[in-house]
Amino acid sequence: MTEPHVTAAREPRPWLRFYAAGVPHRLQVPDVTLPGLLDAAARRHGGRSGLPGLHRAVGVCAERLRTLGVRHGDRVALVLPNCPWFAVAWHAVLRLGAVVVAVDPEASPRALRHQLAHSGAVLVMAADSAGERLDAVRGDTCVRGVVAVPVGGEWPGRGRIRKPVRIKRDRSRPGGGGPEPGDLAVLAYATADGPAAILTHANLVAAAHQLALWHPQLREGQETALAVTPLWRPHGMLFGLTAPLLTGARTVLLPTPEPQALLRTARRRRATLLAADPADCRRLLQRPAHELEALATVRTWLTETLDAGTADRIRDSVDAVLVEGYGIPEASGAVLANPRGANARPGTSGLPLPGTEVRIGQEGAPEVALPPGHAGELLVRGPQVCAGYWGDPAATWRRLLPGGWLRTGTLAVLGPDGFATVIGDIGDIGSTGFMGSTGDIGNSGATRGFASHPVQERPRP
Structure with a gap:
């Protein structure tokens, strides 16, 4: 009688062995909403963080939006550059149980028309620079009014009303109260004219915990980050x-990601954390070596997977830990990251974040799993993965597979140790990585005021 042949089972999550010290193998996310997360943060963190001031401003702004007729489930578009008032408006919309539709402030009229019409946004909060483009497309959308936000001065609660804004209520719809964890929070457009991923409060709260847990070295309440x-x-x-x-x-x-302004801000604010896309990293490295000394206080530099030359130049120029990673809008921006320390693998996109699973599917037949070392489509599942696509069941059917697996549209290779290397996009379902080119956001206003979190750096000539 012959002995049966026994094959050792492959370890289901080999990447866990390479997590940095202090990073948990299991993800535990509280069952809270984003407003609940802000409430807790305002109580926990002091004035240096600016979170108590942000909390107060959000409450006032939410009440202002409520008087304008914004209710649970309404979509509100933010066409704003990086400024404190984006943060205030974003949190205020969510506090009402409404949905944020975040739009590139430099979007073309065509992209504006598509995203506003597709999302069914009823109100827009926008910088003055977007006024003419909005006026040109509003007739093709459900937008009832536009709040013009002077991003260089007053906060949104005192913004000008370009048109009468009071939103007429459909009495067949309940007004509702605050949000629940499973409620829709953000409609995220990966491309200018593509579908919008449905991101819930639970998705975004999970991603926040994944990122925070990946960096246990961060000193609570003591870091200064450049966004x-x-x-x-x-x-x-x-x-x-x-x-x-x-x-x-x-x-x-x-x-704006203009290198001189970034370096000047890093020096003045003594930044300890920097997140920038590869294009901005390369622009920074074009500055003279003595200017890069402004980054001397930066301890952690986060970016997308870099070419070897750029990564080496960063390590040679700055005494900071470089963390390369990957994410997509459909996964709340969080999928992979390299661990800190000796286990980091330069040139790869790193390991799945806590609570995340990845596998490689055969190109064109993603349900067929490929072994380590074979290139195919990267699939991901986890609590940060979207629930589908807004008003687009066909896209949901194409991208979300049974078992909760999301097709990323990214060609990648998964090593036997769990490190993933992203190669490129796959055909027409491709989606850019989390750090695509930011372009010129084009805001030169200066905003400060009531110690609000976050703060905006004042551009100089």
């Missing part, structure tokens, strides 16, 4: 709006 990535992107929201609620970091918002 370069636009807040209208899910990854910008993650770094600039939600994760700071857990870490108590004081966040400085840069309206």
Whole structure:
């Protein structure tokens, strides 16, 4: 009688062995909403973080929006650059149980028309610079009014009303109260004219915890972060709006990623945390070596996967830990990141974040799992993954597979140790990584006031 052949089972989550010290293997996320997260942060963190001031401003702004007729489930579009009033408006909309539609403030009329009409936004809060473009497309949308926000001065609660804004209520719809964790919070457009991912409060709260847990070295209430990535992107929201609620970091918002302004701000604010996309990293490295000394206080530098030359130059120029990663809007901006320390693998996108699983599916047949070392489509599942696409069941059917797996549209290779290397996009379902080019946001206004979190750096000539 022959002995049966026994094959050792492959470890289901090999990446856990390479997590940095202090990073938990299991993710535990409280069953709270984003307003609940802000309430707790305002109580926990002191004035240096600016969170108590933000909390007060959000309450006033939410009441202002309530008087304008904004109710639970309404979509409110924010067409704003990085500024404190984006943070105030974003949190205020969510506090009412309404839904944020974050739009590129430099979006073309075509992109504005698509996103406003597709989302069914009833109110827009916008910078003055977007006024003409909004006037040109409003007739093709459900927008009932526009609040013109002077991003260089007063906060949104005192913004001008371009048109009569009082939103007529559909009495067949309940007004509702505050949100629940499973409620829709943000409609995230990965492309200018594509579908919008449905991100719930639970999705965004989970992503915030994943990012905070990945960096246990952060000193609670003592960090100063430079937010370069636009807040209208899910990854910008993650770094600039939600994760700071857990870490108590004081966040400085840069309206443009212009290198000289960034370096000047880093020196003045003694920044300890910097998040920038690869293009901004390369622009920074073009500055003279003596100017890069402004980054001497930066301890952690976060970015997307870099080419070897750029990564080496950052390590040679700055005494900071470089953390390369990857994320997409459909996963709240959070999927992969390299661990701190000796286990980091330069040139890869790192390991799945806590609570996240990844696998490689055969290109064109993602339900077929490929073994380590084979290139295919990266699939991900976890509590940060979207619930589908707004008003687009066909896109939901194409991208979300049975078992909760999301097709990322990204070609990647997964090593036997769990490190993933992103190669590029796949065909027409492709979606850019979390740190796409930010472009010129184009705001030169200066805002300060009531120690609000975050603060905006004052541009200089």
